Each structure stands twice: as structure tokens, then as C-alpha cells.
Amino acid sequence: MKIRAILRMMKSYRLQIAGIMALSLLVSAFSAITPFISQSMIDKGLVSVHIPHVIYCVVLLVLFFLLKQIIEYVQKKIEIDISNDVAKNLQMKSISHGMKIKSLYYKDQGIYKIISDAFFDINALLSIAQSQFLTIFILIFEIVGIGVGLYLLDWRLALCVTALIPIKYVLNCFLSKRAERISREVRDKNQAYHRWLEDVVQGMLDVKLWGLHDKKLKEYGELVTGINESSKRQILLQAKNNSVGASVEQVVLTGLYVVGAYLILGQRLTLGGLMAFLSFASYLTLPVTIFLQLRYVLQQIKPNLESLGSFFQMEEEGGGQLPPGNTVERIEFSHVGLELDGKNILQDVNFTLRRGEKTAIIGENGSGKSTLINLLLRLYEPTTGQILLDRVPISQYKIEDYRKLFGVVTQDIHLFHASLRDNICLDGAPLGEEARIPFCTDFINGRQEGYETQAGSGGAKLSGGERQKIALLRALHRDAKIFVLDEPTSNYDKESDEDFNHYIRQDTHDFLLVVTHRRDILDCMDQMIELQNGRIVGIIKKEGTKWQKTSFSKPFAQS
Numbered sequence: 001m002k003i004r005a006i007l008r009m010m011k012s013y014r015l016q017i018a019g020i021m022a023l024s025l026l027v028s029a030f031s032a033i034t035p036f037i038s039q040s041m042i043d044k045g046l047v048s049v050h051i052p053h054v055i056y057c058v059v060l061l062v063l064f065f066l067l068k069q070i071i072e073y074v075q076k077k078i079e080i081d082i083s084n085d086v087a088k089n090l091q092m093k094s095i096s097h098g099m100k101i102k103s104l105y106y107k108d109q110g111i112y113k114i115i116s117d118a119f120f121d122i123n124a125l126l127s128i129a130q131s132q133f134l135t136i137f138i139l140i141f142e143i144v145g146i147g148v149g150l151y152l153l154d155w156r157l158a159l160c161v162t163a164l165i166p167i168k169y170v171l172n173c174f175l176s177k178r179a180e181r182i183s184r185e186v187r188d189k190n191q192a193y194h195r196w197l198e199d200v201v202q203g204m205l206d207v208k209l210w211g212l213h214d215k216k217l218k219e220y221g222e223l224v225t226g227i228n229e230s231s232k233r234q235i236l237l238q239a240k241n242n243s244v245g246a247s248v249e250q251v252v253l254t255g256l257y258v259v260g261a262y263l264i265l266g267q268r269l270t271l272g273g274l275m276a277f278l279s280f281a282s283y284l285t286l287p288v289t290i291f292l293q294l295r296y297v298l299q300q301i302k303p304n305l306e307s308l309g310s311f312f313q314m315e316e317e318g319g320g321q322l323p324p325g326n327t328v329e330r331i332e333f334s335h336v337g338l339e340l341d342g343k344n345i346l347q348d349v350n351f352t353l354r355r356g357e358k359t360a361i362i363g364e365n366g367s368g369k370s371t372l373i374n375l376l377l378r379l380y381e382p383t384t385g386q387i388l389l390d391r392v393p394i395s396q397y398k399i400e401d402y403r404k405l406f407g408v409v410t411q412d413i414h415l416f417h418a419s420l421r422d423n424i425c426l427d428g429a430p431l432g433e434e435a436r437i438p439f440c441t442d443f444i445n446g447r448q449e450g451y452e453t454q455a456g457s458g459g460a461k462l463s464g465g466e467r468q469k470i471a472l473l474r475a476l477h478r479d480a481k482i483f484v485l486d487e488p489t490s491n492y493d494k495e496s497d498e499d500f501n502h503y504i505r506q507d508t509h510d511f512l513l514v515v516t517h518r519r520d521i522l523d524c525m526d527q528m529i530e531l532q533n534g535r536i537v538g539i540i541k542k543e544g545t546k547w548q549k550t551s552f553s554k555p556f557a558q559s
Contacts, residue, residue, distance in 0.1 A: 023071045030064045035276045042272030094118045100316040103379040112198040118311045121304040175241045176299035184303040185230045193223045318399040335385035346534045358512040363531035369515045407475035409488045415459030421451035424473045434476035439499035440469040464491030483509040
């Protein structure tokens with residue numbers, strides 16, 4: 001994301017910005033007239049002791065001041081509304097993009113880190129959007145108005161003040177380069193902190209069990225110290241920028257007394273003109289200072305713009321536009337392969353699933369079973385080959401509609417910090433037939449709050465088996481055509497396991513696909529697909545109560 005991208009975001013606020021500019025023209029007019037009123041008050045009122053003229057000038061100055069304050073208040077209100085709206089839209093866009101990017105990015109960096117980094121960068125951008133970015137429109141008109149007034153008062157003094165601008169600009173350029181470098185350090189160290197925090201939060205149980213408290217606390221201290229040191233350098237550089245600029249400005253403004261004295265002696269300037277000029281000279285340098293400060297801040301957030309730009313360049317899922325049909329007859333894997341980080345995870349996978357079949361996918365750990373499911377769910381994309389749904393590549397289907405075909409129980413079950421009802425009915429629809437499955441619902445009905453029981457963070461208030469039962473109810477609630485279960489009973493007790501197997505025998509989904517290490521569930525299946533080192537080593541179909549061929553690894557050998 002570049003500065004031009006920010007400016008493009010502002011296009012939708014053209015009317016509001018035009019209003020700010022129109023009001024700024026009024027402020028500019030007041031700013032141009034005010035020095036002459038002050039000069040007149042001194043020369044014709046105070047020096048001549050003409051009290052009515054002094055009162056007249058004072059009334060005008062107060063009136064102009066009050067009008068300027070009202071205008072600036074209205075401008076600020078418009079500015080805040082625009083700023084808040086830009087902030088909300090940018091954050092909404094970021095969180096939406098973060099939820100849509102391909103799952104491989106999560107595997108590489110972790111979703112918490114990706115989103116945290118993006119929001120860190122957004123906050124850096126908002127630091128100018130909420131304070132100075134829109135102010136620049138007001139300042140430009142103030143500079144013009146005051147500048148015109150001061151040049152009309154005395155062009156020689158005005159030239160002395162104008163000479164400040166290139167001097168401050170050169171200093172600003174020098175310090176801005178250092179600001180960008182330090183800002184990059186701050187960004188990198190915050191990203192390292194987000195990576196560390198995600199790792200520790202996910203591994204908190206291991207931190208406790210392996211006594212890693214002191215080690216992780218030390219790591220945290222080192223990370224925070226690094227961030228604080230870089231932030232300190234950033235703040236001190238900002239202070240140095242302000243101090244150097246203020247010092248140069250003070251030298252020039254103080255020197256104006258000497259120049260003004262010579263002009264008065266030569267009768268080319270009145271005392272009132274000098275006093276008015278000196279009073280308003282700082283009003284000319286202040287907008288210039290803020291303008292250069294904005295340039296400094298823009299340079300400072302350049303690394304954040306680059307980082308946020310990289311975030312928005314992450315490829316999103318989807319691409320297809322076809323709607324799936326009302327019925328699905330077959331799912332086909334044709335020469336499917338997947339390579340991740342230079343390693344072949346799946347190679348030349350070929351098989352067909354037909355409507356009405358119940359299929360088990362078996363194999364040792366790391367053989368590619370869950371990866372195969374992720375490909376079917378379009379969480380990954382094949383490196384080679386293609387997956388077909390009724391002879392159409394699944395990539396051609398609109399991804400949201402395609403995923404509605406599936407009811408899924410994953411290995412890593414996530415429950416939201418909400419009631420059991422809300423965790424089952426993610427679509428907001430009322431409970432249906434799934435609430436009549438005793439082995440899944442008995443433990444819910446046995447609780448005092450029933451379906452309103454809170455699951456806790458990540459389902460922490462439930463046991464592993466209970467979480468799997470909620471996940472099964474959730475999958476059934478969708479009433480999908482394709483039922484995909486990845487190790488759905490790994491935490492079940494024996495009785496629940498038997499009840500599950502009985503339920504699966506009676507299952508009527510168009511397709512049932514189960515990844516499992518448990519042998520007893522195989523009797524409920526119509527066919528088995530065995531994976532070994534990313535390749536299919538056996539596809540065995542059941543004939544009656546017998547398997548047609550025995551070519552499976554030892555844990556699943558049939559007698």
C-alpha cells in the first residue's frame with residue numbers, strides 16, 4: 001500500500017473535503033486581514049492614544065477570532081467523522097482479507113501474527129489520519145492567507161521568514177531518512193513479538209508442563225526491551241527534529257527585531273507594522289512546521305505502508321463462479337499431487353467417490369490423510385492434477401457455495417466463546433434433527449443450563465470427547481450432502497465409540513468420508529483408501545461382509 005492508495009480512499013469523501021476547503025478559504029481571508037487590523041490598532045490607536053479606534057480594532061479581532069474558532073470546530077468535526085470512517089473501513093477491509101487469504105499463509109506465519117501485524121501497521125497509519133492528514137488542507141489555506149498578509153505588510157521581513165522553509169526542509173529530509181530506518185526496526189521487532197506471543201499462547205500447556213515459565217519470561221523481557229529501545233530512539237529522534245526546527249526558527253524570528261529596527265530607522269516600516277508582523281510571523285512558520293512534520297511522519301510510516309501492502313497482496317481463496325448442482329453424483333481425484341516447502345506431500349493420487357458410498361481413508365501418521373481432506377475442502381490447491389465434482393474442476397465453483405456442500409469435523413476442533421447452542425447452530429437457525437442423537441446430546445441435557453452452557457475459550461469448559469460431539473452436531477446441523485470426518489472419535493470413550501459406529505451405519509448422507517486410525521469403524525464402510533508416504537497403496541471395496549483384497553498395513557490387516 002502506497003500514499004496514492006490512501007489518497008484513493010479519500011475520494012469517497014470529496015464533498016466533506018470540499019467543505020473543509022471552503023471553510024479554510026474563510027479562515028485564509030481572516031488570516032490575511034488580521035495583521036492589518038493589528039497594525040492599525042497600534043499605529044492609529046495605541047500610538048495616537050485613540051481609544052475608540054483601539055476598541056473598534058479589538059472588536060474586529062475578537063469577532064474574527066470567534067468566527068475562526070467556530071469554523072475550525074466545524075472543520076474538526078468533519079475531520080473526525082472522515083477519520084473514524086476511514087479507520088473503520090480500513091480495519092474491516094483488513095479483517096475481511098485476513099479471513100479470506102489462502103490457508104497456506106496461516107501454515108507459514110500463523111493467523112494471529114498475520115492479523116496482529118496488519119493491525120499494528122493500520123494503527124501507525126491512523127496516527128496521521130486522526131491527527132494531521134486532513135489538517136494539511138486547512139494549513140495550506142492558512143499559509144496562503146497569512147503569507148499574503150505578511151508580504152503586504154513588508155516583503156523584506158517576509159522573505160526572511162520564508163528563508164526558514166528550505167532550511168527546515170533540508171533538516172527534515174536528513175532526519176526523515178533516519179526515522180524510516182528506526183521505524184522499520186520497530187515494525188520488525190513488533191512482528192517478532194507477535195510471532196512469539198502466538199507461539200506461547202498456543203503452547204501454554206507445554207509451558208506449564210515443561211517448566212518453561214522462566215525461559216519464556218526471559219524471552220519476553222528481551223523482546224520488550226528491544227521494542228522499548230527502538231521506540232525510545234524513535235521518540236528521541238522526533239524530539240530532536242522538533243528541537244532543531246524550533247531552534248532555527250527562533251534564531252530567525254529573533255533576528256527580525258534587528259532587521260525591523262533598521263527598517264523603522266529608514267522610515268520604511270512603522271512600529272505597528274513591525275509588531276503586527278512579529279505577532280503573526282509564527283503563524284506562518286507553524287503551518288510550515290506542521291507540513292514538514294507530516295512529511296516526516298509519512299516517511300516514518302513508510303515501512304508500515306510496505307508491510308500492509310504485502311498483507312493485501314496475499315492471495316485470497318476462490319476464483320470460481322459456477323454454482324454447484326442440486327445433487328452430486330461423483331467426486332474424482334485425478335493425478336493429484338501437492339508440494340509444500342519443497343516436499344512432496346501427495347503424489348499422483350487417483351480415486352473416485354460415488355454417491356451413496358461410505359469411504360474410510362487410512363494410513364500412518366504423516367501419510368497425507370488430512371492433507372487430502374484439505375484439498376477436497378479447497379483449503380489447499382493441488383500442485384498437479386485436479387479434483388472434479390461431477391466432472392467439473394472444483395476450482396470453477398464459487399467457493400462459498402462449494403463449501404456449503406460439506407459438513408465437516410476436523411481434527412483440530414475450535415469452539416467459539418459462546419453457548420453450546422451457538423456453537424452448534426453457526427448459521428443462526430434453530431436446532432433440528434441433530435438434537436435427537438442421544439450419545440451426543442445426553443451430556444448437554446444433563447447440564448443445568450443445557451444448550452445455553454458456555455463452552456469457554458476454545459471450548460475449555462468441555463472435555464475432548466464433548467468437544468468432538470459438539471463438532472459432530474455442528475456438522476449434522478448444516479444438513480450437507482458430503483459428510484467429512486477427520487479422526488472424529490479420537491477422544492471418545494468405548495460406549496460413545498460404539499454409539500458413533502451404530503450411527504454411521506445408518507447415515508444417509510450422499511457421501512461419507514472418514515479419516516481414522518480405529519479399526520472397528522471400518523466395518524461400517526463400503527471402501528477403504530490407504531495412503532503411505534503421500535501415495536495410494538490400496539483401494540479396497542467391501543463385497544458383502546468381506547473385503548475384496550487385503551493389502552493394508554499391519555494396524556488395519558484383515559483376517
